Amino acid sequence: MSQRNKALLLTVVVLLAVVLVALLLFLRAALDYKGTVEAITIQEVDLSQVADGTYTGSCDAGLVSAQVAVTVEEGAITEVTLTDYHSILGRGAEAIPGEIVAQQRIGVDAVSGATDSSTVIQKAVENALTGAG
Template sequence: MKNRKKILLSGIGLIIGIGLVFGGNYLYRAHKYQQIVADIEIQPINLAEISDGVYSGHFDALLVGAKTKVTVKDHKISAVELVEHKTELGEKAEKIVKDVVNQQSLAVDTVSGATNSSKVILKSIDNALNSEPSD
């Protein structure tokens, strides 16, 4: 009976220990994610200085990430393709790419309920437009 009790208590202790490790890791990643998103700065774009081409960008904030392809033609954003959008928290904000094309700017409103995801997508587009064209 005492051996069963020891085994049961050891098993419970092991489960609690594993839970603490995984829970602590998740809390650390969530905190780091919030810091990364808070530090995002979107640079104003001057489309007159951007050559025609397809530009690729990405941004990863641990729990949310995005990869984008931005097509520029005649100094206008003609298309934004959201190649990948990883989200573990919040709602998806894919509609923001249409706003960027329609307004020809990264200074668009974030999607309500998906602010962090919106900021990550915008930063991916920003990174794309500040890179060399891929074709």
């Protein structure tokens, strides 16, 4: 085997090793993420106990994170804004804030295909409202 072929073979082996390590790291992050999201529970908040104002909250599950601003007026959620949202899994859950305002509750139905992202946004809203008290 020539010197050039040996160098090429070594390069291919090193590249394959790098790809394999990257894949294993990604799979580990995905498993950690799934466990984090499955552990999230959503609790409703008694809006009559929340003073008027705008409150911020966040939730970070690894592959998905959300920060929200929630405005409460006269015992009602009048606005939910995603101030920071990161998801490598898609953007469908961005409809959740509007549903929370429309239904006046945190536990709205998840967006099909974006269940985990929906949960993270809902938890960020809950965190905002529980931190408001």
